[in-house]
Amino acid sequence: MQMRTHPRILGTVVALLFFGRGAFAADKGDEPLEGPEWQFLGMVTGFHSVVHKKSGLEARILEADGSASVAQDPISLFLVVTNNDTADYVGRAWRLRRGVAGVRRLTASTCGIDVKVDVDGAVADTGVARPIPKVLHICFLASDGKLLRQLKVTETPR
Numbered sequence: 001m002q003m004r005t006h007p008r009i010l011g012t013v014v015a016l017l018f019f020g021r022g023a024f025a026a027d028k029g030d031e032p033l034e035g036p037e038w039q040f041l042g043m044v045t046g047f048h049s050v051v052h053k054k055s056g057l058e059a060r061i062l063e064a065d066g067s068a069s070v071a072q073d074p075i076s077l078f079l080v081v082t083n084n085d086t087a088d089y090v091g092r093a094w095r096l097r098r099g100v101a102g103v104r105r106l107t108a109s110t111c112g113i114d115v116k117v118d119v120d121g122a123v124a125d126t127g128v129a130r131p132i133p134k135v136l137h138i139c140f141l142a143s144d145g146k147l148l149r150q151l152k153v154t155e156t157p158r
Contacts, residue, residue: 044062044063061079062080072099075101076096077098078093078096100117114137119131134158138152
């Protein structure tokens with residue numbers, strides 16, 4: 001796992017999120033990306049990926065921080081899973097319902113990935129919220145190795 005913010009990689013992931021395997025128009029390079037579907041792109045603050053060796057799929061977590069002020073677990077998470085094959089494309093994208101304070105690490109698991117995160121805890125007597133370490137167990141593979149339509153997400157303490 002490696003933290004990357006390379007624009008080309010983010011562009012590819014966003015294209016997969018919004019266009020799937022559809023045809024792409026020629027890059028004109030001078031038109032701004034507009035509309036509500038592109039607003040989250042400006043909020044992407046992190047990118048993590050891991051190859052799920054059993055299935056050959058690459059899982060990517062995008063962190064998007066859209067908080068204008070201090071918020072409880074302000075980072076939204078997006079999961080993109082693809083085989084990176086243009087001829088026989090397999091892929092899907094989801095927005096996770098769980099917000100987090102930060103992503104620590106991403107590892108492959110039997111049915112998907114485990115994401116080690118911090119979530120905001122209750123404010124202590126000092127007035128400062130202390131992060132609570134958690135693991136999000138995200139299953140995106142069925143027992144036959146095919147992508148599920150809906151994720152199976154469980155959360156445990158680390």
